[in-house]
Amino acid sequence: MADLFSNEPIPTDQLPRLADDAFVPVDPRYLQVSLTGLALTATVVATGTVVLATQSEWSVLALLIGSAALLVLVLVAVMRVFEVRRLAYQLREHDLSLRSGVISHRVESLPFSRVQHVNIHRGPIERSLGLATLQVSTAGPDISIPGLARADAERIKLLVTERADAVVDDDPPAPSLPPPRPPTG
Amino acid sequence: MIDLSVPQRQSPLAIVFLGLRILRSLGIAQIVIVVLFIMRAPFNGALSVLPFVIIVAFGGFSALAWWRYTFQVLDDELVVTKGIVRVVRLNVPIERIQSIAIEQQLLHRLTGLVKVAVDTAGSNEAEFSIDAVARPVAEELQRRAVTAVPTPVKIGSALPPPVLAEDRVVFTHDGRRLLAMALTTWPLTGLLVLGPLLAFGGDFFNRLPDVGLGDQPFRWWWVPVGIAGFIVFSIVLNIIRVFLQDWELSLRASATSLRRTSGLLSRTSTASSVDRIQMVTSAQNPLQRRAGLRGIELATVGQRNLSVDGCDDAQFTTVLTLAAVTPIEELLLDRRIHPAAVWLAVRNATVVCALLTGALFWLIGWWSPLALTPIPLVWATTRLHVANFRWGLGQQLASSSHVLSLRTEQAVLHKTNAVTVTQSIFERRRGLGRVQLMTASGAISIGMIPIEEAHAARDTILHAVEIDTRPWI
Numbered sequence: 001m002a003d004l005f006s007n008e009p010i011p012t013d014q015l016p017r018l019a020d021d022a023f024v025p026v027d028p029r030y031l032q033v034s035l036t037g038l039a040l041t042a043t044v045v046a047t048g049t050v051v052l053a054t055q056s057e058w059s060v061l062a063l064l065i066g067s068a069a070l071l072v073l074v075l076v077a078v079m080r081v082f083e084v085r086r087l088a089y090q091l092r093e094h095d096l097s098l099r100s101g102v103i104s105h106r107v108e109s110l111p112f113s114r115v116q117h118v119n120i121h122r123g124p125i126e127r128s129l130g131l132a133t134l135q136v137s138t139a140g141p142d143i144s145i146p147g148l149a150r151a152d153a154e155r156i157k158l159l160v161t162e163r164a165d166a167v168v169d170d171d172p173p174a175p176s177l178p179p180p181r182p183p184t185g
Numbered sequence: 186m187i188d189l190s191v192p193q194r195q196s197p198l199a200i201v202f203l204g205l206r207i208l209r210s211l212g213i214a215q216i217v218i219v220v221l222f223i224m225r226a227p228f229n230g231a232l233s234v235l236p237f238v239i240i241v242a243f244g245g246f247s248a249l250a251w252w253r254y255t256f257q258v259l260d261d262e263l264v265v266t267k268g269i270v271r272v273v274r275l276n277v278p279i280e281r282i283q284s285i286a287i288e289q290q291l292l293h294r295l296t297g298l299v300k301v302a303v304d305t306a307g308s309n310e311a312e313f314s315i316d317a318v319a320r321p322v323a324e325e326l327q328r329r330a331v332t333a334v335p336t337p338v339k340i341g342s343a344l345p346p347p348v349l350a351e352d353r354v355v356f357t358h359d360g361r362r363l364l365a366m367a368l369t370t371w372p373l374t375g376l377l378v379l380g381p382l383l384a385f386g387g388d389f390f391n392r393l394p395d396v397g398l399g400d401q402p403f404r405w406w407w408v409p410v411g412i413a414g415f416i417v418f419s420i421v422l423n424i425i426r427v428f429l430q431d432w433e434l435s436l437r438a439s440a441t442s443l444r445r446t447s448g449l450l451s452r453t454s455t456a457s458s459v460d461r462i463q464m465v466t467s468a469q470n471p472l473q474r475r476a477g478l479r480g481i482e483l484a485t486v487g488q489r490n491l492s493v494d495g496c497d498d499a500q501f502t503t504v505l506t507l508a509a510v511t512p513i514e515e516l517l518l519d520r521r522i523h524p525a526a527v528w529l530a531v532r533n534a535t536v537v538c539a540l541l542t543g544a545l546f547w548l549i550g551w552w553s554p555l556a557l558t559p560i561p562l563v564w565a566t567t568r569l570h571v572a573n574f575r576w577g578l579g580q581q582l583a584s585s586s587h588v589l590s591l592r593t594e595q596a597v598l599h600k601t602n603a604v605t606v607t608q609s610i611f612e613r614r615r616g617l618g619r620v621q622l623m624t625a626s627g628a629i630s631i632g633m634i635p636i637e638e639a640h641a642a643r644d645t646i647l648h649a650v651e652i653d654t655r656p657w658i
Binding site for chain 2: 139
C-alpha cells in the first residue's frame with residue numbers, strides 16, 4: 001500500500017479550505033417552486049375550514065384548528081424564504097458542497113470520486129420557470145441541489161460525470177481476464 | 186478425466202440434504218406447527234392417510250429438486266441450474282471464486298461422498314454449496330477454480346497439482362467462550378428464543394403445569410423470588426440462544442476476504458472482501474469488560490454486516506488488522522468534546538420531564554413530580570460521557586465513548602462518501618459544531634466540537650479522500 005501513494009502529515013492550515021464566501025446561491029425563483037406546494041395545502045385547509053365552519057355544528061372548533069393549521073403553514077413559508085436564501089452550492093476541483101438549513105446550519109461535501117450517478121429532475125413548476133434539480137448519488141448519502149438554471153444543471157452534471165470518470169482512470173487497471181483456453185477433453 | 190462441460194448431477198444422497206434444506210427454509214416454528222397439527226388433528230377414515238401423503242409428497246419434492254439441480258463449467262463460468270417451478274440459473278465466473286472448500290460430514294463419510302462449498306466473497310447470493318458429489322468431481326472443480334486465477338498458464342504443459350485455495354481459520358470460539366459470551370450479554374435477549382413459541386399462542390401456555398398458588402394469600406417475598414427466577418430463566422434461555430446461533434463461531438481469512446461461520450442447527454456463513462468493509466465498531470458492556478470480551482461489527486457495503494461477538498483483546502486486534510484498520514489502541518485519540526453537551530442534555534431533559542409532570546398531574550396528582558427523576562440521571566450520564574469521550578483524526582476518524590458500555594467506532598478516511606458539518610442553534614451560539622463522516626454503510630458523527638475544528642476535520646477528510654487512489658469498495 002505504501003508505494004502506491006505517499007501520505008505525509010500536512011498541517012491543517014495548509015489544506016485547501018472550503019471557503020464560506022465562495023458558495024453560489026441557487027436561483028431566487030426557486031422560492032416560487034418551494035412555496036407552490038405550501039400554497040396548495042393552504043388552499044385546501046382554508047376551503048375545508050370554511051366548509052366545516054358554515055355547514056357543521058362544530059364551527060368554533062373547526063375555525064380554531066383551521067386557523068392554527070394556517071398559522072403553522074405561514075410559519076413554514078417564512079422558514080422557506082430564509083431557507084432558499086441560504087441554499088447555495090460550491091464546486092471545487094474535486095468535490096461538490098451544498099449549504100442548507102436555517103435553524104440548523106448544514107454543509108454537505110461530496111468528493112467526485114465517490115459519485116455513483118447523477119440525474120436531473122424537473123417538475124412541472126420548475127419546467128415553467130426553466131429550473132432544474134440536480135441529484136447526485138453516492139453509495140452512501142445523496143445530495144440534491146434544487147433551483148439551478150437548466151443549462152447550469154446540465155453543465156454541472158457533465159462536469160461531475162467527467163470528474164468521476166477521470167478518477168476511475170487514475171485507478172490501477174483491473175486485472176484483465178485470462179486468455180481463452182482451448183476446449184479440453 | 187471428468188468432463189465438467191456436460192451438466193453434472195449430484196449423487197442421489199443429495200436428496201436427503203436437499204430435503205433438510207427445504208425443511209430449514211420453512212422455519213422451525215412452521216414445522217412445529219405442522220407436526221402439532223398432524224399429531225392433534227382427528228385423522229380417521231380416509232383422512233388417516235394424510236400424514237403419509239404429506240411425507241411421500243415431501244420425498245417426491247426433494248427428489249424432483251435433486252433431479253433439477255445440475256452444475257457444469259461452461260466458458261470459464263460455473264453454471265448451476267436449479268428449481269422446480271421457478272428455474273434459477275446461477276453463473277459464477279470461475280476467477281471470481283475465492284475458495285472452494287471440500288467438506289465431509291458424518292453422512293458423507295459413510296458414503297464416501299463430499300460436499301463442495303463455493304465462496305465468492307462479495308455477493309451472498311452466489312455463495313452456495315453442492316451437497317453431495319463424488320470426490321473426483323469436487324477435486325476437478327477445485328482444480329479448475331484454482332488454475333483460473335489470472336496467472337499465466339502454459340497451454341499444453343502438465344496441469345499444476347491442485348492447490349487448496351482454502352482460507353485459513355483465524356480463530357474458533359469453543360464451548361467455554363460461548364458460555365462466557367452468553368453470561369455477559371444482556372440476559373433478556375434470551376427471551377428471543379421464545380419467539381417461535383408465541384406462534385402457538387395460548388395453546389403452549391395452557392399445557393404448562395399449573396403450580397396451584399391460586400388460593401394462597403399474597404406474600405411479599407414472592408416478588409423478589411419471582412424476579413430472580415425470571416432472570417435465571419432468561420439467562421438459561423440466553424445460553425441456549427448463543428449455543429444455537431454461535432456454535433463453533435469461526436472467522437476465516439484469505440488474502441482478500443473474511444468469512445464468519447457459526448450455528449448449531451443451521452450453519453450460517455457470511456463473507457465479505459476486505460475492500461468492502463467500510464467501518465468498524467466495537468462494544469463492551471461492564472460484564473464483558475470483567476470477562477475481557479467484546480463484540481465487533483464490520484459494516485460492509487450492500488450485504489449483511491459481519492459481526493463477531495465474544496472476542497478477547499488479542500482477537501480484537503487481529504480482526505481489526507484483518508479488516509485493514511489500525512488497532513484502536515494504537516491510534517491517537519486525544520480530542521474531546523465541549524462540556525456544553527451536559528447543559529444541552531440536561532436542558533432538553535428538563536423541558537421534556539417538566540411537560541410530562543404537568544400532563545401527569547391530572548392523572549396521578551402529587552406523584553407526578555416523580556417524572557422529574559430522570560434529570561439527575563441524564564446529568565450524571567452525560568457528564569460521564571463528556572469526561573470519557575475521545576476522538577482522533579489521522580488516517581482514520583475514530584472515536585471511543587464510555588458511559589456504561591465502552592464503544593469504539595473507526596473508519597479509514599478514504600472510505601468516505603460524504604462529509605457534513607452541521608451547527609444547531611445551540612451549537613452556533615457557542616461556536617460549536619458537528620462533523621459527520623458518511624461511508625457507504627454507516628457514519629461516524631462527532632458533535633459538540635469547536636466549529637473551526639469541525640471545518641478543519643472536514644477539510645482534512647476531503648483532502649485525504651481526494652488524493653487517495655486506493656479502491657474503496
